[in-house]
Amino acid sequence: MAGRGETPGPRLQECQHGCGTHLGDIVSIFFRFISGNLARDSSDSELELSAVRHQPEGLDQLQAQTKFTKKELQSLYRGFKNECPTGLVDEDTFKLIYSQFFPQGDATTYAHFLFNAFDADGNGAIRFEDFVVGLSILLRGTVHEKLKWAFNLYDINKDGYITKEEMLAIMKSIYDMMGRHTYPILREDAPLEHVERFFQKMDRNQDGVVTIDEFLETCQKDENIMSSMQLFENVI
Numbered sequence: 001m002a003g004r005g006e007t008p009g010p011r012l013q014e015c016q017h018g019c020g021t022h023l024g025d026i027v028s029i030f031f032r033f034i035s036g037n038l039a040r041d042s043s044d045s046e047l048e049l050s051a052v053r054h055q056p057e058g059l060d061q062l063q064a065q066t067k068f069t070k071k072e073l074q075s076l077y078r079g080f081k082n083e084c085p086t087g088l089v090d091e092d093t094f095k096l097i098y099s100q101f102f103p104q105g106d107a108t109t110y111a112h113f114l115f116n117a118f119d120a121d122g123n124g125a126i127r128f129e130d131f132v133v134g135l136s137i138l139l140r141g142t143v144h145e146k147l148k149w150a151f152n153l154y155d156i157n158k159d160g161y162i163t164k165e166e167m168l169a170i171m172k173s174i175y176d177m178m179g180r181h182t183y184p185i186l187r188e189d190a191p192l193e194h195v196e197r198f199f200q201k202m203d204r205n206q207d208g209v210v211t212i213d214e215f216l217e218t219c220q221k222d223e224n225i226m227s228s229m230q231l232f233e234n235v236i
Helices: 012-016 019-035 059-065 070-083 091-099 108-118 128-140 143-154 164-178 190-202 212-220 223-229
Strands: 088-090 125-127 161-163 209-211
Touching: 059 070, 059 128, 070 128, 088 091, 091 108, 108 128, 108 143, 108 164, 125 128, 128 143, 143 164, 143 212, 161 164, 164 190, 190 209, 190 212, 209 212, 212 223
Parallel strands: none
Antiparallel strands: 088 125, 161 209
């Protein structure tokens, strides 16, 4: 497993593969976020809660909500607590953590969109519960669950549709995050071209928006996306 000092090094072709690859990047970042503590012995019978101000739900409840074992949850919590002693991650902290993996670019905007996807209740902070539920979907969820999570990320205003404006904002943030050191060098109109290709493929009825049904149907017929969905299964 790579250490914190290394970067995922996304390439141009990865950016062009679509939602499956972006889920992989998300999983990679969060796995690195907690991986330094996963190898530790997990013999404690319960989570260590005394050092945090926000106490997560009990192990049994989290185990029922996720596809992690008790031992995995304990290890995940140790990593989370070491990075976030208060038990909560606000957006500024989240951006700081995420940007460490993309020093060659500006990950601020993409981290903002990603933060909102993990902040399920919209209260401005990611709790340990939010973290492990989202991570469980990305690591162990069904293809349907992973794609729904990705749709929620792209649906910025959460109205049930992905518009070209929303997709363009996401794509610009991804290209900004990749930085100017990609090969071949990205053209300024590359994000817009990506969006046009996305809508040509996804917008089945050509009404200018992509619904969850269109998104699911198209992604599940795309071999590249489906193979990307399998990359991080059982990584822990």
